[in-house]
Amino acid sequence: MLSRVADSMYWMNRYLERAENYARFLxxxxxLSLELPPKIAQQWMPLVITTGDKLLYESLNDKADxxxxxxxxxxxxxxxxxxxxxxxxxxxxxxAIRPEITKEVWEQINYIYYLVKDGKSSSQWKKKDxxxxxxxxxxxxxxxxxxxxxxxxxxxxxxxxxxxxLIERADKTSRVLDVKYHMLLPATESxxxxxxxxxxxxxxxxxxxxxxYRKKYGKLNSSSxxxxxxxxxxxPRSMLxxxxxxxxxxxxxxxxxxxxxxxxEKQIGILKSQLEYEDIDGIFKFGLHEYLDEFQLKxxxxxxxxxxxxxxxxxxx
Amino acid sequence: xxxxxxxxxxxxxxxxxxxxxxxxxxxxxxxFSEKIKKxxxxxxxxxxxxxxxxxxxxxxxxNVYGGDQGxxxxxxxxxxxxxxxxxxWDFIERGLKQRIMALNMFIDDIYHDQKVIKDKIVPGExxxxxxxxxxxxxxxxxxxxxxxxxxxxxxxxxNDGQFYVLEDNLRCPSGVSYMLENREILKRTFPxxxxxxxxxxxxxxSHHLRDMMESLSHASPxxxxxxxxxxxxxxxFEHAYLAQQMGAELVEGRDLVVKDDFVYMLTxxxxxxxxxxxxxxxxxFIDPLVFREDSVLGVPGLFDVYKKGNVVLVNAPGTGVAxxxxxxxxxxxxxxxxxxxxxxxxxxxxxICSEEKDLKYVLENMKDLVVKQTDASGGYGMLIxxxxxxxxxxxxxxKIQNNPRNYIAQPVINLSRVPTLIxxxxxxxxxxxxxYILFGKEINIIPGALTRVALKKGSLVVNSSQGGGSKDTWxxxx
Numbered sequence: 001m002l003s004r005v006a007d008s009m010y011w012m013n014r015y016l017e018r019a020e021n022y023a024r025f026l027x028x029x030x031x032l033s034l035e036l037p038p039k040i041a042q043q044w045m046p047l048v049i050t051t052g053d054k055l056l057y058e059s060l061n062d063k064a065d066x067x068x069x070x071x072x073x074x075x076x077x078x079x080x081x082x083x084x085x086x087x088x089x090x091x092x093x094x095x096a097i098r099p100e101i102t103k104e105v106w107e108q109i110n111y112i113y114y115l116v117k118d119g120k121s122s123s124q125w126k127k128k129d130x131x132x133x134x135x136x137x138x139x140x141x142x143x144x145x146x147x148x149x150x151x152x153x154x155x156x157x158x159x160x161x162x163x164x165x166l167i168e169r170a171d172k173t174s175r176v177l178d179v180k181y182h183m184l185l186p187a188t189e190s191x192x193x194x195x196x197x198x199x200x201x202x203x204x205x206x207x208x209x210x211x212x213y214r215k216k217y218g219k220l221n222s223s224s225x226x227x228x229x230x231x232x233x234x235x236p237r238s239m240l241x242x243x244x245x246x247x248x249x250x251x252x253x254x255x256x257x258x259x260x261x262x263x264x265e266k267q268i269g270i271l272k273s274q275l276e277y278e279d280i281d282g283i284f285k286f287g288l289h290e291y292l293d294e295f296q297l298k299x300x301x302x303x304x305x306x307x308x309x310x311x312x313x314x315x316x317x
Numbered sequence: 318x319x320x321x322x323x324x325x326x327x328x329x330x331x332x333x334x335x336x337x338x339x340x341x342x343x344x345x346x347x348x349f350s351e352k353i354k355k356x357x358x359x360x361x362x363x364x365x366x367x368x369x370x371x372x373x374x375x376x377x378x379x380n381v382y383g384g385d386q387g388x389x390x391x392x393x394x395x396x397x398x399x400x401x402x403x404x405x406w407d408f409i410e411r412g413l414k415q416r417i418m419a420l421n422m423f424i425d426d427i428y429h430d431q432k433v434i435k436d437k438i439v440p441g442e443x444x445x446x447x448x449x450x451x452x453x454x455x456x457x458x459x460x461x462x463x464x465x466x467x468x469x470x471x472x473x474x475x476n477d478g479q480f481y482v483l484e485d486n487l488r489c490p491s492g493v494s495y496m497l498e499n500r501e502i503l504k505r506t507f508p509x510x511x512x513x514x515x516x517x518x519x520x521x522x523s524h525h526l527r528d529m530m531e532s533l534s535h536a537s538p539x540x541x542x543x544x545x546x547x548x549x550x551x552x553x554f555e556h557a558y559l560a561q562q563m564g565a566e567l568v569e570g571r572d573l574v575v576k577d578d579f580v581y582m583l584t585x586x587x588x589x590x591x592x593x594x595x596x597x598x599x600x601x602f603i604d605p606l607v608f609r610e611d612s613v614l615g616v617p618g619l620f621d622v623y624k625k626g627n628v629v630l631v632n633a634p635g636t637g638v639a640x641x642x643x644x645x646x647x648x649x650x651x652x653x654x655x656x657x658x659x660x661x662x663x664x665x666x667x668x669i670c671s672e673e674k675d676l677k678y679v680l681e682n683m684k685d686l687v688v689k690q691t692d693a694s695g696g697y698g699m700l701i702x703x704x705x706x707x708x709x710x711x712x713x714x715x716k717i718q719n720n721p722r723n724y725i726a727q728p729v730i731n732l733s734r735v736p737t738l739i740x741x742x743x744x745x746x747x748x749x750x751x752x753y754i755l756f757g758k759e760i761n762i763i764p765g766a767l768t769r770v771a772l773k774k775g776s777l778v779v780n781s782s783q784g785g786g787s788k789d790t791w792x793x794x795x
Contacts, residue, residue: 001585002583092548095557099565114374
């Protein structure tokens with residue numbers, strides 16, 4: 001497959017996964033804002049911090065209130081990662097590889113694009129309850145995932161798409177988990193208090209992990225939640241599971257089985273193994289925030305290695 | 318529910334495709350008109366609305382030049398079809414086959430012996446001065462001597478009911494994707510009409526296109542690619558669409574490299590050879606080593622590989638010399654010269670500004686003429702005399718006098734009209750007709766066309782960039 005096409009397939013899926021994740025955690029944070037104890041201010045800044053776009057946000061806004069943050073993360077075109085920017089870029093990538101995807105996939109991406117554009121023109125961020133909009137975006141993306149999986153042959157293109165999606169998903173799970181680090185607990189509430197638990201539950205919901213978590217652990221507690229989101233072997237959005245799947249797709253592309261045959265496989269293999277042999281106490285000892293930070297850096301290196309190995313072939317012929 | 322009738326439909330002054338001079342329905346429209354009259358306004362308007370939505374969701378959009386990048390428009394599709402009778406189509410088909418055969422021989426001659434010049438049929442200066450003549454192509458021998466594999470000829474019908482060729486488009490004309498998608502949409506709009514009326518299908522265009530391209534290559538199986546300037550090109554939708562329909566690779570210049578006299582694509586598994594390229598990049602931009610050196614859309618070395626016969630380009634470079642608007646005036650003579658036949662599909666009478674007598678006439682009669690720049694297309698660079706102000710005419714006169722070779726003029730032809738849905742009423746709007754011709758083992762004309770319609774009242778300019786729309790074109794089987 002053309003290197004440029006592989007590259008677009010990868011990014012199309014990354015951007016869509018990003019849009020879906022943004023919609024999900026905006027939805028959850030909105031929910032959370034409805035259940036605050038008396039006299040507690042809503043917390044929107046942590047969302048901005050987790051996305052890594054705090055500086056840009058502050059250059060455009062003087063304060064972090066609900067409407068402004070929702071606008072910034074959903075519709076701000078200057079924000080390269082907003083939902084609107086993401087779906088626009090996903091659509092551009094889809095357009096560039098139109099012959100490689102099915103009509104159904106293209107039409108669904110197109111649908112999501114118009115959904116978000118219409119969301120902007122109907123000022124969703126000013127609405128009393130924008131959750132319906134976020135839900136539509138989320139469902140639109142989930143439907144797309146289904147169409148993608150059920151209409152595209154498992155050729156290299158599909159696998160590059162998967163790798164993009166899974167790397168993005170691992171990144172977003174790690175960032176959502178990090179939100180908790182930035183969320184302030186009111187002085188009267190301590191770790192393990194009811195409000196602390198509401199925040200943790202919200203966090204699980206942001207990555208659609210609440211039901212599966214409950215089934216496995218029953219009780220909510222911070223250490224189990226972290227264990228679930230970082231190290232679970234079977235939950236599809238845990239960081240470990242995402243990497244394991246992405247590694248499998250890489251092997252499918254190269255035809256390799258064990259070990260590695262290029263730097264992309266090597267880096268992802270190492271990162272996955274680190275998680276495989278990790279336990280949650282070790283992570284806490286290292287510092288959760290620091291651990292997640294380092295994970296994100298290494299994940300960027302994986303992404304870079306995929307680019308060098310498959311997409312920038314000009315240098316090698 | 319308000320009934321649809323045509324009592325107030327104005328047929329005066331122009332040839333109408335649906336009604337004859339006495340406002341009676343022409344027989345090839347009668348079945349359609351019966352059906353639509355039973356439908357009622359509400360249904361008709363709803364069908365038009367769903368059609369607009371369908372175009373958006375299919376992403377049938379194009380970018381407009383000159384505007385901000387990223388401005389996307391749809392080419393509005395009017396749901397009332399343009400229907401062509403068996404007899405008319407038969408005539409058009411014979412005329413086009415003759416024309417394309419002769420034009421191909423003309424191009425081949427121009428780049429070889431130039432007999433047509435030596436025999437004083439076409440003046441040599443006209444060719445030398447044509448901005449679409451490519452001296453680099455002298456001596457080229459394209460596979461099977463075919464130069465113009467794909468063309469889309471613009472045909473109009475005048476007040477006299479006669480069809481005329483207005484322009485030959487031999488440089489990979491666009492619009493065929495609209496012909497195909499319009500049909501898909503209208504089949505959803507009027508299923509009960511399609512069920513009964515025998516409209517000839519167009520869906521196999523992409524199969525014919527692929528077969529034609531494969532037939533030109535020695536390689537088997539051959540790798541076929543569509544070369545596009547990229548997603549910001551106004552016809553990108555079509556490039557992607559055709560690649561997808563043919564199962565071909567869609568490539569940009571940066572995806573291709575020349576190595577050891579062959580063309581290769583850069584893939585995730587290394588280099589892969591390409592055998593046939595349907596290039597939707599103009600001659601000037603295909604190879605910076607031979608044509609414009611500032612081009613980033615092409616592939617350095619491509620032309621050399623092509624000359625060696627190691628890759629097929631569709632269409633061949635240099636075909637533009639035959640659709641130059643000044644050469645157009647000589648086509649009746651060109652057909653006679655190569656085929657010893659009278660022209661079947663007539664030309665519109667054309668004044669050549671580089672000829673003194675014609676120039677004088679043109680300058681004196683600007684207000685009654687359409688003046689066109691010989692190397693422009695897409696409705697750009699033209700002046701419609703009767704619709705222009707004095708100042709505009711004066712300005713154009715200067716342009717002509719500065720460079721007469723660059724201009725031709727024609728009498729204004731009042732394009733025929735087809736009923737069109739305009740803001741809840743049905744009114745006549747002017748149309749043209751662009752059928753698509755494939756030239757491989759034989760000349761194959763797809764029984765259908767893109768009918769472009771000038772949506773603005775009174776307008777004769779049908780180009781999409783100038784407020785035009787389109788109609789599905791039904792060629793009847795019986």
